[in-house]
Amino acid sequence: MTVNDDSFTNWKTREEIAESMIPLIGKLHRERDVTVLLHSRSLVNKSVVSILKTHRFARQIAGAELSVIETMPFLQALTALDLGPSQIDLGMLVTTYKADDRGLSVAEFTAEAVAGATGANKIERGEGRDVVLYGFGRIGRLVARLLIEKSGSGNGLRLRAIVVRGGGEQDIVKRASLLRRDSIHGQFQGTITVDEAESTIVANGNAIKVIYADDPSVVDYTEYGIRDAILIDNTGKWRDREGLSKHLRPGIEKVVLTAPGKGDVPNIVHGVNHDTIKPDEQILSCASCTTNAIVPPLKAMDDEYGVLRGHVETVHSFTNDQNLLDNYHKSERRGRSAPLNMVITETGAASAVAKALPDLKAKISGSSIRVPVPDVSIAILNLQLSREATREEVHDYLREVSLTSPLKRQIDFITAPDAVSSDFIGSRHASIVDAGALKVDGDNAILYLWYDNEFGYSCQVVRVVQHVSGVEYPTYPATAV
Known part of the structure; x- marks a missing residue:
C-alpha cells in the first residue's frame, strides 16, 4: 500500500467516525x-x-491536530x-x-470532569425565554440566525417577534428573503x-x-402572547436610558442595545x-464591535x-x-464613496474601554480608517507594558489564553x-490574534x-x-480562572 493509499484510508476512517458523531x-x-x-467551537x-x-484547526492552537479517533x-x-x-x-x-496520571478510564474521567452537570448537580431545563428584535438590519438578521440556530430543544432563547417600520407591498416577503440569503x-x-x-416568518419551525x-x-x-421578553434594539436610534426605556412595554422585561450606550x-x-450586570438592571448595552474586539x-x-x-x-x-x-452626510468624510475610498473617521472604542475595564488605569487613545471591504476589520493595538517581554513569551501566552482561559470564547489565535x-x-470570536503579525520589543x-465586525x-x-436570561449554561471541564 502506498503513502497515498494510507492517507486516503485514514481519511475515510475519520470521515466515518465524524459521521457517527453527528446523531450523538x-x-x-x-x-x-x-x-x-471543540476548543470553544460548537x-x-x-x-x-x-x-x-x-x-484539524486545533493544531494551530495546541500545536497538534486532534483526531476524531481521540474525541469519539x-x-x-x-x-x-x-446530563x-x-x-x-x-x-x-x-x-x-x-x-x-491516575490511570482512569475515559468513562471514569469524563464522569468526574462533568460531574457538575450530572445527577443532583444538573441545572433543570427551563421553559425558555422570549426574545424580540427591534430592527432587522445587518446585526438584527445575524442575531436572528443565531437565535434560530440555538433554539435547540426550545428551552433556551426563543425568537418570538421582530419589530420594523412598514415597507410597502410584500414587505414581509422581502425581509424573509434578506434573512434567507446574505451576500457576505x-x-x-x-x-x-x-x-x-x-x-409571520417561520424559520426552522x-x-x-x-x-x-x-x-x-x-x-x-x-397581545402577541409574548411575556417577560428581552428586547434587542438593533436600530441604535435610542442610546441613553430615557430613550431605551420606551421599549419597556407590556411583555418586555429587559432591553439590550447593539451599540455603545450613553x-x-x-x-x-x-x-x-458580564458578571457585573445587576439582576434588576433592565437596560444595558453590548458596546461596539471594536470595543468587543479590543477589550x-x-x-x-x-x-x-x-x-x-x-x-x-x-x-x-x-x-x-x-x-x-x-x-x-452629517459627518465630514463619511459622505464620500465608501466602496472607492479609505475614509478617516472617529471611533469611540478607546473611550469605551473605561466602562468595560474600570480597573485599567492606562490611557487608551484610538482612531479609525474605513476601507472598501464589506465585512471583517482589524484592530492594531499598540501597548506600552509595565515590564519587558519577548515575542515568543507573548505569542505563547496569547495562544494559551485562546485555548484554556475564561476568555477563550472571545479570543481566537x-x-x-x-x-x-x-x-x-x-x-x-470577538477577535482573532494574528500570530505572524505580532511584534514585541522590550x-x-x-x-x-x-474581527468579523458583523x-x-x-x-x-x-x-x-x-x-441575562439565565440560559448561559456552564462549560465543562471547568476553566481555571
Missing part, C-alpha cells in the same frame, strides 16, 4: 440542552467535513451520563485526560416560509411574528464584565504584563452609515502565514486583531442575552 451531538443538544464544543449542526476541519470515546461516554443543560468541550476533555454570510442554514396573512410600528411606545407585546447605561463586553485581549495583556498606555488603530470595513457614492480579512468571515507590544459581534450580543 444532535441528540444531546435537542433532548438535554447540551452543546458539544459542533452542533455541523457537517462531517466541518467536524474534521474543526479537529469521550462523546460516547457523555451519552451514557445523566443537564451545559456546554462540554471535547478538546479540553482530551487535553486534561492526557495530563492526568451566505445562505440561511435551514428552511424559511412566509405567512403573509398572519404576518420557529414562528416569528412581524410587528409593524414606527414608535416603540405603541406596542403591547402581550450616560449611565452599562456597556457590557461578554467574557470581561478581551487588552484585559489579557494587562493581567499578565500590566499596560501603562496604549493606542488602537482600527482598519474597519465600510457600513450602511456611509454613502455608496459621494453625497451629503491563528498562525496561518497567508491569512487575510476574508478568512475571518463567520468567526464567532516593553512595547503590537497586537494585530482581526457576525463575531452578533455572537457576543447573543452571549450577553443568554447570560
